[in-house]
Amino acid sequence: MRDDTRRWIEADKAHCWHPFTRQGEWGAPDHEPIVITRGQGSWLWDSEGRRYLDGNSSIWTNLHGHAHPVSDAAIRTQLEKMAHVSFLGFTHPGAVELAARLCAFFPENSLERVFFSDDGSTAIECALKMAVQYRLQSGAPERRQFIVFSNGYHGDTLGAASLGGVDRFCPRFKGHGYEVTPVSSMAALRALPKTTVEKSAAVVIEPLIQGVNEMRPWPAGMLAELRAWCDRSGVHLILDEVMTGFGRTGRMFACQHENVVPDFLCLAKGLTGGTLPMAATLTTETIYAAFLGTPDRAFYYGHSYTANPLGCAAALASLDIFQQEETLAQLAPKIDHLRAGLAALKAAHPLIHEVRQCGFISGIELRQLDGRPFPAEQRLGEAICLAARTHGLLTRPILDTLVLMPPLSTTCAELDQALAALDNTLAANPGIDTRPANA
Numbered sequence: 153m154r155d156d157t158r159r160w161i162e163a164d165k166a167h168c169w170h171p172f173t174r175q176g177e178w179g180a181p182d183h184e185p186i187v188i189t190r191g192q193g194s195w196l197w198d199s200e201g202r203r204y205l206d207g208n209s210s211i212w213t214n215l216h217g218h219a220h221p222v223s224d225a226a227i228r229t230q231l232e233k234m235a236h237v238s239f240l241g242f243t244h245p246g247a248v249e250l251a252a253r254l255c256a257f258f259p260e261n262s263l264e265r266v267f268f269s270d271d272g273s274t275a276i277e278c279a280l281k282m283a284v285q286y287r288l289q290s291g292a293p294e295r296r297q298f299i300v301f302s303n304g305y306h307g308d309t310l311g312a313a314s315l316g317g318v319d320r321f322c323p324r325f326k327g328h329g330y331e332v333t334p335v336s337s338m339a340a341l342r343a344l345p346k347t348t349v350e351k352s353a354a355v356v357i358e359p360l361i362q363g364v365n366e367m368r369p370w371p372a373g374m375l376a377e378l379r380a381w382c383d384r385s386g387v388h389l390i391l392d393e394v395m396t397g398f399g400r401t402g403r404m405f406a407c408q409h410e411n412v413v414p415d416f417l418c419l420a421k422g423l424t425g426g427t428l429p430m431a432a433t434l435t436t437e438t439i440y441a442a443f444l445g446t447p448d449r450a451f452y453y454g455h456s457y458t459a460n461p462l463g464c465a466a467a468l469a470s471l472d473i474f475q476q477e478e479t480l481a482q483l484a485p486k487i488d489h490l491r492a493g494l495a496a497l498k499a500a501h502p503l504i505h506e507v508r509q510c511g512f513i514s515g516i517e518l519r520q521l522d523g524r525p526f527p528a529e530q531r532l533g534e535a536i537c538l539a540a541r542t543h544g545l546l547t548r549p550i551l552d553t554l555v556l557m558p559p560l561s562t563t564c565a566e567l568d569q570a571l572a573a574l575d576n577t578l579a580a581n582p583g584i585d586t587r588p589a590n591a
């Protein structure tokens with residue numbers, strides 16, 4: 153190990169606290185964290201000079217590859233003018249242009265207003281607070297709760313987390329945050345008592361596919377049905393496209409697959425192409441209008457880095473790249489290539505119970521040969537992803553579901569490399585007992 157690698161690891165273990173991490177294991181003497189020092193295209197390099205394919209797009213953010221010359225140049229150009237200025241009391245060209253370009257993706261007179269923030273969680277917080285305050289200021293103060301879909305994930309700040317039903321993360325904080333009614337399907341939604349519906353400000357959903365819930369797609373047509381239900385019920389629709397936005401599903405936004413326009417659209421991860429933290433909450437002019445008038449009607453919410461100019465420049469560059477590289481047109485055959493590759497992988501490995509795919513997002517679920525999940529203590533998904541590193545692939549599992557969602561710019565040849573890495577890892581069966589449980 154190089155000296156600087158050793159020094160970084162020691163200092164990390166002494167001072168850093170990582171997200172969603174069992175720090176005891178992280179800090180253990182035999183744990184050697186990878187120190188990532190460079191990225192180019194779909195690839196990342198560590199401080200020891202080893203190269204890996206970025207199999208989960210750096211936690212679902214990267215779209216066009218690392219160190220893309222167009223976004224890097226845009227960020228540098230903006231940097232020469234100014235890195236940051238308050239959006240409270242001022243405006244700046246990047247934010248104005250970005251807001252207009254985001255609205256232009258949607259039919260006229262639908263989503264016309266953009267509120268910027270910093271992360272997926274804050275994009276959701278904004279939508280929730282807007283939805284509740286809208287009701288307070290439009291004669292329906294009793295509509296103050298939310299309907300959510302079971303096992304959804306909408307972020308970690310207190311309000312966003314109160315929507316989340318992924319039980320292994322959230323139970324400690326139950327009872328804090330918003331009052332929510334979870335449903336697991338359209339049928340369950342339709343069966344809700346009228347009293348619940350009439351107390352609800354909005355329904356929140358990850359459209360087309362739930363991410364953190366082990367990459368589970370919704371039935372086709374469900375989103376359009378949900379929109380119709382919302383319209384009939386006077387409940388707003390909040391779409392959490394933090395993961396699905398910006399091409400991941402094969403269209404620019406997941407809602408476009410079913411011609412749905414929500415009342416609130418939450419965007420983050422891919423907004424800047426995966427370069428800088430930034431988020432946006434889009435909404436309609438009708439909702440916006442309820443915040444006009446007397447001073448007490450204003451939306452008193454914001455963060456210090458709201459509409460950061462570097463982030464805006466990166467986001468505009470990402471939208472430019474979509475056009476210049478025809479990212480979505482290029483993606484279509486790669487989605488098919490991924491589908492075929494995943495099918496071949498499944499055919500070769502009996503431990504693959506199911507492959508779930510939505511566009512360029514995929515989850516590969518491992519189970520025992522008799523179909524039962526592996527014991528959670530075995531942490532097989534983690535073991536497989538750890539072993540995949542030695543085959544040049546970086547990704548993170550969700551329980552025993554391996555996630556494969558590389559940058560949209562990933563080529564078919566690189567996809568094949570990623571799939572081969574998984575193939576080799578599974579073939580090596582690190583620590584897996586492949587015999588049926590009763591053998």
Ligand SMILES: *Cc1c(COP(=O)(O)O)cnc(C)c1O
Pocket residue numbers: 270271272273274305306307308358363364392393394395396420421
């Ligand atoms: C990642 C994610 C969030 C939270 O975004 P952060 O930027 O991590 O706060 C919310 N919703 C969905 C669907 C996500 O995938």
